[in-house]
Amino acid sequence: MSKNQRTFNRKAVFHFQFFFRKYPALPYIIKWLCISIILGGLVGTASAGFLRSLEWATNFRETHLWLIALLPAAGFLIGLLYYYFGKDVEAGNNLLIDNIHDPKEIIPFRMAPFVYLGTIATHFFGGSAGREGTALQMAGAIADQLTRPFRLDKNERKILLIAAIAAGFGSVFGTPLAGAVFGLEVFLIGRIRYNAIFPAFASAILADQATTLWNVKHTHYHIGLIPKLEFLPVLYSILAGILFGICAAAFSKIIHRTGSVFRAKIKYPPLRPVIGGIIIALAVFAMGTTRYIGLGVPVIVESFEKQLPLYDFALKMIFTIVTLSAGFKGGEVTPLFFIGATLGSALSLFIPLPFGLLAGMGFVAVFAGATNTPLACMLMGIELFGAESGVYIAIACIVSYLLSGHNSIYTKQKIGEAKNRRYSAQEDRSVSEFL
Secondary structure, eight states: OOHHHHHHHHHHHHHHHHHHHHSTTHHHHHHHHHHHHHHHHHHHHHHHHHHHHHHHHHHHHHHOGGGGGGHHHHHHHHHHHHHHHOGGGTTTHHHHHHHHHSOOSOOOTTHHHHHHHHHHHHHHTTOOOOSHHHHHHHHHHHHHTTTTTTTOOHHHHHHHHHHHHHHHHHHHHTOHHHHHHHHHHTTEETOOOGGGHHHHHHHHHHHHHHHHHTTOOOOOOOOOOOOOOOHHHHHHHHHHHHHHHHHHHHHHHHHHHHHHHHHHHOOSGGGHHHHHHHHHHHHHHHHTOOTTSSOOHHHHHHHTTSOOOTHHHHHHHHHHHHHHHTTOOSOSHHHHHHHHHHHHHHHTTTSOSOHHHHHHHHHHHHHHHHHTOHHHHHHHHHHHHOGGGHHHHHHHHHHHHHHTTTOOSOTTOEESSOSSGGGGGGTTSBGGGGO
């Protein structure tokens, strides 16, 4: 190598080092942008395939109602699958949250196909479940396989799992901003990890774009009338938020206790969804309606269009609790949307606010109380319903979050900062200790 060439190389190295010293965040941004592009593309594609499959399963079931009679058999097969091959991934979302707190072994990739098959079967044969749990678990299982190729350390793996949750949530609901904040907020009550903010937002936005590129459409909701921001409407919003918070806490407590009953009374795990499936199938045929099974999106849309009866939210809660406590797969979030929206719509019988606004407030506020993610839910409300309802949405989410206590549908959530002084000594403890 010539002297001039060596001089040129030394100068190039010097300028390169000087550039990165001047902009120290750049290597971090480049690295996580590359990871987020891969993660967003994979998770967005997985969500698109899952949403298409879910739509097909729902439509087929609604035109072949006799399939509901096979729900116990489907439950038995799901139970066998997890009992013999999926014990290490059965914890689902709680496994993801637990690994953010204390990363252990790489999450097995089989979590993704197992939860996909289990959720599609649950919906195909008539269980009442959601889709967020599946999207998050698929995203987490896919993302964690990138740990070794990118040589991520323990702390970087935590960021990767946060970004995966953000990508899964944002793509499955078409709300990338809410998805990003949900990933940052969900594992630790009262605190946010800002070192993951760029990967979370990048992954959520890219995953949502990937899902859109596959031409998957998300449900749109419309709030027709929004009252002027005055004292009385704000007071009524606070009252509604209190009721939403009580509903969220009740759902969290009951679903965990019902699950404990199934585990205590039925020792052989594959038989639990059999019993749950029999209960659900008999209830559907006895009532003569499929209104309270599946995702329930048509009923959610209906809650924004007219005042619904008060029993809708209670029946959906019962169907969902039995389905998921028995061991069927899916998520709790879309049923929580159903419960909150129908409860809000029904509350317009007593609270003088437009039923559409109350439905929108309940849609996100019950979810906020049941997951302890008020900021994500505020953003979700704005993304889905528009900024005009933002203040009312925020009031409902904050009040519901505060009134729901330290209850959660996710038992591995930890208390980062207590909601009140009474629980300040319990910080860094799991919410499972309060259920």
